[in-house]
Amino acid sequence: MPRLLLGVLIGAALAVCGAVMQGLFRNPLADPGLIGVSAGSSLGAVAIIVVGTTWLAPVTLALGTLALPLAAFFGGLAVTLLLYAIATRQGRTSVATMLLAGIATSTLAMAITGILIFMADDRQLRDLTFWQLGSLAGATWPKIGTVGPVIVLALAAMPFLSRGLNALALGEATAGHLGIPVQRLKYTAIVGVSAAVGASVAVSGGIGFIGIVVPHVLRLAIGPDNRYLLPASALLGASLLLIADAVARTVVAPAELPIGIVTAVAGAPFFLWILLRKRGVVDL
Amino acid sequence: MIEARDISVAIGGKRIVSHVDFTAQPSEVTAIVGPNGSGKTTLLKALTGELAYAGTVTLNGRDLSSMKPVEAATLRAVLPQATALSFPFTVREIVRLGLIGGRSGVLPGEDARLPERALARVDLDGFAGRFYQELSGGEQQRVQLARVLCQVWAPVLERRPRYLFLDEPVSSLDIKHQLIIMNIARDFARRGGGVVAILHDLNLTAMYADRIFMLHGGRLAAAGSPTDVLNDELIEKVFDCRLKVGALPAGSVPFVLPQSAA
Numbered sequence: 001m002p003r004l005l006l007g008v009l010i011g012a013a014l015a016v017c018g019a020v021m022q023g024l025f026r027n028p029l030a031d032p033g034l035i036g037v038s039a040g041s042s043l044g045a046v047a048i049i050v051v052g053t054t055w056l057a058p059v060t061l062a063l064g065t066l067a068l069p070l071a072a073f074f075g076g077l078a079v080t081l082l083l084y085a086i087a088t089r090q091g092r093t094s095v096a097t098m099l100l101a102g103i104a105t106s107t108l109a110m111a112i113t114g115i116l117i118f119m120a121d122d123r124q125l126r127d128l129t130f131w132q133l134g135s136l137a138g139a140t141w142p143k144i145g146t147v148g149p150v151i152v153l154a155l156a157a158m159p160f161l162s163r164g165l166n167a168l169a170l171g172e173a174t175a176g177h178l179g180i181p182v183q184r185l186k187y188t189a190i191v192g193v194s195a196a197v198g199a200s201v202a203v204s205g206g207i208g209f210i211g212i213v214v215p216h217v218l219r220l221a222i223g224p225d226n227r228y229l230l231p232a233s234a235l236l237g238a239s240l241l242l243i244a245d246a247v248a249r250t251v252v253a254p255a256e257l258p259i260g261i262v263t264a265v266a267g268a269p270f271f272l273w274i275l276l277r278k279r280g281v282v283d284l
Numbered sequence: 285m286i287e288a289r290d291i292s293v294a295i296g297g298k299r300i301v302s303h304v305d306f307t308a309q310p311s312e313v314t315a316i317v318g319p320n321g322s323g324k325t326t327l328l329k330a331l332t333g334e335l336a337y338a339g340t341v342t343l344n345g346r347d348l349s350s351m352k353p354v355e356a357a358t359l360r361a362v363l364p365q366a367t368a369l370s371f372p373f374t375v376r377e378i379v380r381l382g383l384i385g386g387r388s389g390v391l392p393g394e395d396a397r398l399p400e401r402a403l404a405r406v407d408l409d410g411f412a413g414r415f416y417q418e419l420s421g422g423e424q425q426r427v428q429l430a431r432v433l434c435q436v437w438a439p440v441l442e443r444r445p446r447y448l449f450l451d452e453p454v455s456s457l458d459i460k461h462q463l464i465i466m467n468i469a470r471d472f473a474r475r476g477g478g479v480v481a482i483l484h485d486l487n488l489t490a491m492y493a494d495r496i497f498m499l500h501g502g503r504l505a506a507a508g509s510p511t512d513v514l515n516d517e518l519i520e521k522v523f524d525c526r527l528k529v530g531a532l533p534a535g536s537v538p539f540v541l542p543q544s545a546a
Contacts, residue, residue, distance in 0.1 A: 026370035163384050169370050170381065174332045178435065179357025179385020224371035 015237025018211025025232035035102035041201035044075025074199025134260030147162035164227035209267030310445030318499035382434030389438025439477025
């Protein structure tokens with residue numbers, strides 16, 4: 001039961017965050033992974049796994065089983081706040097700068113993660129690998145109690161962004177001329193996405209492609225209007241992740257496949273197929 | 285009234301507009317003309333608050349810098365030179381975006397039909413269901429104008445005039461649609477609104493503008509009525525091109541002027 005609920009929450013969070021990021025960066029290929037939120041979360045989690053019993057022992061002792069999700073959450077948030085500070089000049093946030101700085105920060109976070117992996121012993125390596133591939137297997141009520149409210153709050157804020165994101169499709173200047181408070185819109189979207197994604201990565205590791213594939217499929221089916229796209233993404237994201245989890249649990253039973261592998265194996269070819277089919281019609 | 289005093293704009297340390305005074309009256313079409321790179325678009329972006337500027341800009345007596353986006357959106361709509369779209373929106377969805385922040389000024393129940401009416405205005409009847417990205421450049425430009433018209437459909441709202449800022453509104457249009465669009469601008473002004481338009485076609489400018497601001501190298505070269513500003517000396521100096529105002533071409537060469545439109 002906690003596992004089902006967690007699947008619903010995370011599937012919805014990843015898909016909605018993908019849709020919001022794509023609207024914000026005005027690019028259908030944008031994804032929470034792109035601006036480094038996922039990499040920051042991973043760094044936080046890997047740090048707890050590898051040095052949690054040595055350098056970070058006080059943290060681990062104080063937080064117990066919550067140390068890992070909290071570290072991942074704050075890792076993602078820290079990266080987002082850093083990027084936001086870098087990309088904001090004179091009260092305006094440059095989305096392009098943030099994207100590029102996100103790539104640099106991602107690389108740096110992954111390098112530090114790499115160093116930690118290099119330091120890890122055999123048992124830790126196994127933990128790490130499984131965590132990075134993503135899984136809903138660790139679902140417990142305390143974990144849901146930690147990340148659930150964060151995800152629900154962040155998702156609840158998203159419908160208020162939909163009209164602004166629609167206007168943003170015409171460019172930031174035009175959205176402003178239409179009466180949208182663009183700076184506040186960007187701030188809300190970025191904080192909401194990093195909170196929801198940080199929380200998701202924290203409990204389930206890296207689950208790829210939901211954030212790109214779900215909004216993309218829905219845009220083909222119901223159009224790009226964010227007023228419908230965001231709620232529909234939540235529904236489809238949740239359903240897809242539950243299906244993927246069911247597959248992950250049954251395909252090699254009694255063992256269990258990491259869910260990140262399932263979403264990637266199914267998602268990547270599907271995404272390529274969409275790209276090939278739509279070539280020439282939608283300019284990426 | 286739009287009143288701008290001593291406007292200067294620098295982009296990346298380079299000064300593009302220097303100490304320009306600008307006014308635009310309601311019930312008038314005010315044209316901004318000048319050669320490429322003379323600072324026309326930069327000046328317009330300062331007047332709409334898109335670029336940071338030194339100096340003051342007021343809209344109907346209120347300081348632009350103290351207005352919230354939604355307040356400014358109620359007073360004026362802006363047509364940019366080009367609009368790149370990132371997702372496959374339909375024409376109707378684009379035009380309807382004009383209604384999200386400002387107030388069209390029509391009765392509440394009529395807002396829903398406004399996109400269709402605006403499209404009919406710009407001669408795009410029946411285009412509402414098409415995908416924006418499949419239209420030609422000139423059609424896209426007219427869709428954007430329909431969106432802008434929705435935002436300030438009533439030229440006067442609560443006895444306050446409203447404004448249209450148009451950056452080269454006819455640059456990619458054929459002659460018929462150039463005239464349609466310029467007539468929409470003139471009609472908006474006749475009904476009490478104000479229009480500020482950047483124009484390249486000096487004949488259309490002479491035909492439609494009540495006042496002309498001529499820019500040269502980021503400075504104001506001249507301001508006044510078409511008869512004041514469009515003369516041989518100023519045009520030669522500003523556009524670096526020897527032209528004669530009102531001169532007819534030699535004998536057998538055909539020429540077509542927008543002024544001859546019936």
